Amino acid sequence: MDVALIGLASSGKTSLLKALAAGHLPAHSNPNEPTVAVVKVPDERLDRLATLVHARKTTYLELRLIDFPSFSVGKKGPPPQLLGELSTADLVVHVVHAFNDDSVPHPLDSVDPARDVTSLDLELCFADLAIVERRIERLTAEMRSVAAGARGAQERELALLNSLKESLESEQPLRSLGLSAEEQGMLSGFNLISAKPLLIVLNIDEADAGRTAEIEAEARGTYATAEQTSVIAVPVKGEADVAELSPEEAVEFRKELGLPDQPAAERLLQAAVTLLGLIAFYTAGEQDTRAWSIPAGTPAVKAAGRIHSDIERGFIRAEVIGWQELLDAGSHAEAKKRGTMRVEGKTYEVQDGDVINVLFNV
Ligand SMILES: Nc1nc2c(ncn2[C@@H]2O[C@H](COP(=O)(O)OP(=O)(O)O)[C@@H](O)[C@H]2O)c(=O)[nH]1
Ligand SMILES: [Mg+2]
Numbered sequence: 001m002d003v004a005l006i007g008l009a010s011s012g013k014t015s016l017l018k019a020l021a022a023g024h025l026p027a028h029s030n031p032n033e034p035t036v037a038v039v040k041v042p043d044e045r046l047d048r049l050a051t052l053v054h055a056r057k058t059t060y061l062e063l064r065l066i067d068f069p070s071f072s073v074g075k076k077g078p079p080p081q082l083l084g085e086l087s088t089a090d091l092v093v094h095v096v097h098a099f100n101d102d103s104v105p106h107p108l109d110s111v112d113p114a115r116d117v118t119s120l121d122l123e124l125c126f127a128d129l130a131i132v133e134r135r136i137e138r139l140t141a142e143m144r145s146v147a148a149g150a151r152g153a154q155e156r157e158l159a160l161l162n163s164l165k166e167s168l169e170s171e172q173p174l175r176s177l178g179l180s181a182e183e184q185g186m187l188s189g190f191n192l193i194s195a196k197p198l199l200i201v202l203n204i205d206e207a208d209a210g211r212t213a214e215i216e217a218e219a220r221g222t223y224a225t226a227e228q229t230s231v232i233a234v235p236v237k238g239e240a241d242v243a244e245l246s247p248e249e250a251v252e253f254r255k256e257l258g259l260p261d262q263p264a265a266e267r268l269l270q271a272a273v274t275l276l277g278l279i280a281f282y283t284a285g286e287q288d289t290r291a292w293s294i295p296a297g298t299p300a301v302k303a304a305g306r307i308h309s310d311i312e313r314g315f316i317r318a319e320v321i322g323w324q325e326l327l328d329a330g331s332h333a334e335a336k337k338r339g340t341m342r343v344e345g346k347t348y349e350v351q352d353g354d355v356i357n358v359l360f361n362v
Helices: 013-021 044-052 080-086 113-143 152-169 181-190 206-222 236-243 247-257 264-275 300-307 309-313 323-329 332-338
Strands: 002-006 035-040 062-067 091-097 198-203 229-234 278-284 289-295 315-322 342-344 354-360
Touching: 002 013, 013 035, 013 062, 013 091, 013 198, 013 236, 013 264, 044 278, 044 289, 044 323, 062 264, 091 113, 091 264, 113 152, 113 181, 113 198, 113 206, 152 181, 198 206, 198 236, 198 264, 206 229, 206 236, 229 264, 236 247, 236 264, 264 278, 289 300, 300 309, 300 315, 300 354, 309 315, 309 354, 315 323, 315 332, 323 332, 323 354
Parallel strands: 002 062, 002 091, 091 198, 198 229, 278 354
Antiparallel strands: 035 062, 278 289, 315 342, 315 354
16 A cells, blocks of 8 residues: 655655664665665564464555655646656655744745645645546547447446546545545546545644643544544654654653654554554464555455465455454463354454454365
């Protein structure tokens, strides 16, 4: 899954990438081109399972983070090439300059997160509007050569496109429309940017680190209200500085800087996974204890296919237990005795945090 970090100049995108991916960054990067880093999603549940089974290897979920060149807004909007590259991302993270530091001026001359969120969203809406209008034109032309009675599918698509056009013209990003799965399917080929889930990262002063919940709640109540939108306040500079330290030093420095005990990377990357509509299930083996991501609502047989196509094909049944229940029992054997381990069939809907052992036959 690809996560794009975007924002105005000096909002803290590159600093956030450092905070999230310290140690995994390319030595050199060109600020005019996207920089990519693959990061593991910290997961305490997985760590505890790995300890329980004495796993030799622990495999975390991974996300590809892409630090984009800065966006401009207004008369001279972002270049089409940048928008094109953004269109393949699965999640957009908008880093917003919400700190006060005279040595880092805001490109629009004042700190105003609500304005920044709205104006960047507007650029995404413009880009989508151009795509939707072009498609409407082409579809209308195509329909002329189809018999009036055989235009059902095209008429449905046209109706949907016209409703998108209307909402984009009134500056409503498409993610706020609550599109059905069927509608999303009809649009999947267009890679509309304002339809992607959005994580707003408010880059706040370290002095405000103790007020993150309050700052986030205020944003949620005012300008971050749309569906598929989350907001997280992070003192990015402090987090980036701490990310370069050893774990022991980091604990000490977090206290000194007044940063919360939980690193922002953990909270942010987990929020990203949730916004992507993904849940995690686990396999707890001595060789490798591992987290797997699947869309919420996935049946056990498909989840098994994430592990290996043979396991999907030869699926017999799955032994399933919640991660906490397994930790409480202390071992698979004890869980079986207690009756907390269940046996499920192909259609069982896998739940977030399930630990699964698939019995299969190929
Ligand atoms: N005081 C302060 N400075 C910051 C913060 N975040 C970023 N900066 C500084 O702002 C400048 C631009 O940051 P950078 O991450 O390169 O921004 P980008 O243009 O969005 O990639 C750098 O000098 C950072 O040290 C912050 O939270 N507080
Ligand atoms: Mg940068």
